[in-house]
Amino acid sequence: MTLEKNRYRNAPKNADYTIDQAWESYSPEEHDRWARLFDRQKQLLPGRAYDGFIDAMNKLDLSESGGIPNMERLSDRLEKLTGWRVVPVADLVPDEVFFDHLAHKRFPAGAFIRPEAEFDYLQEPDIFHDIFGHVPVLADPVFSEFMQAYGKGGLDASEDNVLPNLARLYWYTVEFGLIREAGELRIFGAGIMSSPAETKFALESDSPNRLGFDLERIMRTDYVIDDFQQTYFVIDSFEELLEACYQDFTPIYQRLRKADTFDAGHVSDQDRVISKGTHTYFKKQSAKANP
Ligand code: HBI
């Protein structure tokens, strides 16, 4: 028998993969873990998160009564702002199911909270990542429209071989995106937002590249799933992101079929380079892995 850290894994699923959050079943320790994750990250964010995050977090009352939020009650608050709801799921849902939720303004959030042993880092999304990272930005009307457009784009993408392209767009924006505000870089991606170490790394380290947003370039770029990113892409506004997605992707997909894929750390003459990384951190990591 394997030790199951996610007690929702075998919960009964609806056709759309949603489950019962069973909010009453979180233990006091789990609520306390949420509160500690929340407080640690909250104090890092002033001056680092995009303008609007902290306001949204407060409006949404993200740490209601100092513990894990109840997704129904949170959804009632979020729905008033942008029409979105947050629905509980057990773990990653199939791509089509994920796209369908987004296209209908539902964000699927994992119900389980990471175990204490993985307080700082876990690879799979838990409720802290999914809610603290993804939900405040859904209170932004422009970003929330982009997320819905992304879901519709996913449903329209009939050819399976473009899913990697769409997944890269999601990765480099929704998960690991940076935004320029008043001449400064700020974070908005959920993967950064829910990680104190990556919050500092993405903004302050010399190691990664920081490149101006370019939809087609992003769709051709591999990414790293188990460490900090080698490249972060920087948008100028959520409007820029939304507009890029309001074009027909068909001609882009056609070009991409013949195009090479770039390594995660690649930089070329065509890129709008904001800072070229030293890659010191990544070299150290690979030396550790291959001594
Ligand atoms: N399911 N619950 C959940 N959360 C995600 O972020 C998610 C998913 N399924 C598929 C998926 N993401 C990605 O592969 C899509 O961006 C393509």
Ligand code: FE
């Ligand atoms: Fe995520």
